[in-house]
Amino acid sequence: MxxxxxxxxxxxxxxxxxxxxxxxxxxxxxxxxxxxxxxxxxxxGTDMSSAARLFTRNSISLTFSMPLYYRERIAAVPGVKSVGVSNWFGGIWREPQNFFAQFATDIPLLAKQYPEFRFDPTQYADLMRDRQGAAIGRELADLYGFKLGDRVTLKGTIYPGNWEFNVRAIYDGRDATAITRQMYFHYDYLNEALKQTAPARANQIGVFIVEIADPTAGAEVAKAIDDGFRSSLAETLTESEKAFQLGFIAMVxxxxxxxxxxxxxxxxxxxxxxxxxxxxxxxxxxxxxxxxxxxxxxxxxxxxxxxxxxxxxxxxxxxxxxxxxxxxxxxxxxxxxxxxxxxxxxxxxxxxxxxxxxxxxxxxxxxxxxxxxxxxxxxxxxxxx
Structure with missing residues (x-):
């Protein structure tokens, strides 16, 4: 003392x-x-990565797309449970500074492939029925004041024009690691519009989301997928979700x-x-x-x-x-x-x-x-x- x-x-x-x-x-x-x-x-963003999800993209760069029919070939690879599609939309809501992630995806597979997202069953059913329906994350809804039934207009940058969406579902995260700052909408809505306005850009996919049966076999399944597209017009690179996310961080x-x-x-x-x-x-x-x-x-x-x-x-x-x-x-x-x-x-x-x-x-x-x-x-x- x-x-x-x-x-x-x-x-x-x-x-x-x-x-x-x-x-x-x-x-x-x-x-x-x-x-x-x-x-x-x-x-x-890497904290919510799942070992049960692989991401398949063009081996050259994310800016290069792949044909939609690759989905069936990927689904046939042993160990693959489901294959979803995802295209980055990059639209502007009202002002350029209102940036948030928007993805055209397989809505029927969204809840299955992303169990860390919690959907109200009634809202999800409404989302499935509405071709212009969109799912908004809770954090995104709180940030910009989106509510169920809102009509959201995005000005396209990658896909020119004004695109109309209806907020049909607001999803929550399973826990604190889940980021709910994204908007998801039907890929078919985007693809059908492209068939009318830009046929050459239709049936093209930026990323395939691959759900696998055994998370410990990710490397083997990824190799099998990429081997199936060797010497094709669009060779693929398949990697874990965490590696895919870290690829974006590597840019900065x-x-x-x-x-x-x-x-x-x-x-x-x-x-x-x-x-x-x-x-x-x-x-x-x-x-x-x-x-x-x-x-x-x-x-x-x-x-x-x-x-x-x-x-x-x-x-x-x-x-x-x-x-x-x-x-x-x-x-x-x-x-x-x-x-x-x-x-x-x-x-x-x-x-x-x-x-x-x-x-x-x-x-x-x-x-x-x-x-x-x-x-x-x-x-x-x-x-x-």
Missing amino acids: FYLRLVLRNVFRARLRAGLTILGLVIAILAFGLLQTVVRAWYA EAIVIAIRAVSYVVILIIMAVAANTMAMTARERIAEYATLKALGFGPGTVAALVMAEALLLALIGAGIAMALLGPVAAGFHAATVRVFAKFPVVAETYWMQAGCGLAVGLVAGALPAWHSARVRIVDGLRRIG
Whole structure:
């Protein structure tokens, strides 16, 4: 108890310096946690990936399509349970900044292939009956105020023209990892319109969604599918859903790496600031350390007191930053809700913040503690101030 009281009195002896150092620590460790959460938000879409779903696309690029009749050939591959289609629509609702994902898909297979989506049976039946029907995710509905029965007009970009849809179903997620920021509608509605306006673009598919019977056999089934289209006009690349999602993240990987790097640079900077603070403190107290030694305290005890001050200072800053991370992240998400569907603050981030606080304390206190332990009593007592 004596040592704890001594450390507490020493830490806050220079209150302005201690307060500013703690403030710097709070800002740095809070920024670290927020940046780490931003990085995790980029990967949030992979959390709902299923090992039972494979994605088959053109081996050249997603911008190249495949013939619709590939579906029957893929369905004949052993281990395949069902094959759905998916075309990225890319329409604009009212204003260009109102971006959200829209997919022309096999509505009859949607609930089966995506069990993480929860549909009301009555709404799903209405969706099945209406060729212009659309399913809207709960998060998307809350974001833009969509309601059942709404008439939604999208201005086509990839598929020119104005496209009319009726909101027939609003689906929820099975758990917190499910992203419900998408709109799904009937592929047949899109395809039949293309047959009238652009026949060359009809019966073309961007991605086949392949449901497999055994999730552990994904690699074998994927190879069998791709082998079936070797030397064809449109060779395929089949991969797991997670690999497919990570392919999109790879397009902005440099940004993600830069954000992660900046988060660690912030910690390195505050390490230098805290180390400078502790070095100044140690220089001012050389006479005190010499006095402690003269009273019988060993070098190890003196060094431990200095190290304890640095650790306490750092952990106070880290604790405040950890307490603030949740509210700050919630505010940040509210401001960027159109960018990040999920902005999860996980336990791992808090542990990383605590680790940063501990590392800053150890680094900041190491050198001053070593110097304090080496102070000679005679030399220390000669110091004035």
